[in-house]
Amino acid sequence: MAQGTHDFSDDPRNAHIQISVNGELKPRANAVVSVFDSGFVLGDGVWEGLRVVNGGIAFLDQHLKRLYEGAKAIDMEIGLTREALATRIFDCLDANEMTDGVHVRLMVTRGVKRTPYQDPRMTIGEPTIVIIPEYKSPMPQLAKRGLKLFTTHVRRTAPDMQDQKLNSHSKLNCILACIQATKAGADEALMLDPDGAVATCNSTHFFIVRDGEVWTSDGLYCLGGITRGNVIRLCGEQGIPVKEKRFSLTDVYGADEAFVTGTFAGLSPVHDVDGRVIGVPPTDERAGPVTRRLREAYKELARRESVRPA
Known part of the structure; x- marks a missing residue:
């Protein structure tokens, strides 16, 4: 079956990656968020896909600029400076010893709600920030x-x-x-x-x-x-x-x-x-x-x- 531009071969190394959930590194199987999280309940959040190349992230400033502009557009405070968020991303990559051939999904939601309802005022606590790095390369x-x-x-x-x-x-x-x-x-x-x-x-x-x-x-x-x-x-x-x-x-x-x-x-x-x-x-x-x-x-x-x- 056709899989499109995001088709990739499964890499066994991904089974053992650590995922950053609100700054805490968790094994893949334990990386979870609340069922009351705004992203799960309503799709309320913004995200970026990042490419790791030769130890760095391609066009990182452009991606973070878009992320923060999107957060502002939906009236959401990310709660970290761009510099602090970039540091958290690289902390996650370093913990996994990842330097190349890696795709990162960076997700920020409005956070946990006290009840599953759309009003942002129902949100309690800070935004949820998840960083998922995976060894993924496009199919040749x-x-x-x-x-x-x-x-x-x-x-x-x-x-x-x-x-x-x-x-x-x-x-x-x-x-x-x-x-x-x-x-x-x-x-x-x-x-x-x-x-x-x-x-x-x-x-x-x-x-x-x-x-x-x-x-x-x-x-x-x-x-x-x-x-x-x-x-x-x-x-x-x-x-x-x-x-x-x-x-x-x-x-x-x-x-x-x-x-x-x-x-x-x-x-x-x-x-x-x-x-x-x-x-x-x-x-x-x-x-x-x-x-x-x-x-x-x-x-x-x-x-x-x-x-x-x-």
Whole structure:
């Protein structure tokens, strides 16, 4: 069965990892939170996915900036400075002796509630902060075959509904889109905005290449992706014309190349969308020349900007 851009091979080392729950390291089997936690009860919280590269975390400042902006948007105090939170992340990595090939899930919820009700005033105590580091690397077969995308009827919501720029725990619309794509035999869902223009995928950001130009959505209906932003930045540095604009599925079907971006897998090529093969990729790899060029440049950028606070 298709598993999408987040497919990975199970690593036996993950059975013995220690997970940070509110600053306390716990074995995987004992890492639990209360059934009254806001994240469990309501999906009330924000999170980040982080990539560990050569002992540091790629684009750490950008990820923490997004996390704290999201917390402010939902009127939630994280209770730690950025520096203190970064220290806690690396304490967890050090305890596990992890330096590379690791994906970290950083989650912050509003905390435990005195009763399961949505009002934030029902919260008692401090926010819940969980850090889960795992040995996880993308499947190499993905670059060979490329992704299959399916356009779902589930739309991205407008900013006056649930703002898609929030990296919140509440991901039900993305889950429903993912389910529909899976039922259609695809790896991931391509999602449209309320007007029918291409927005993003259910867990990654979407790009196409047309006549040497790289296009992605205008960003209004998608998360402010860290990898997305760095790919746009790389296009400028590499002299590749890039446009953030609205475009339709017709533009997608006629594209020369397509790829998706995300913290876990970087750049992943797209083979077909809704059964239409995108471009004429080489037989040994589904990534086209622009995708390959940007993928290698992104890997180097991630290595270069992987940091560990002093």
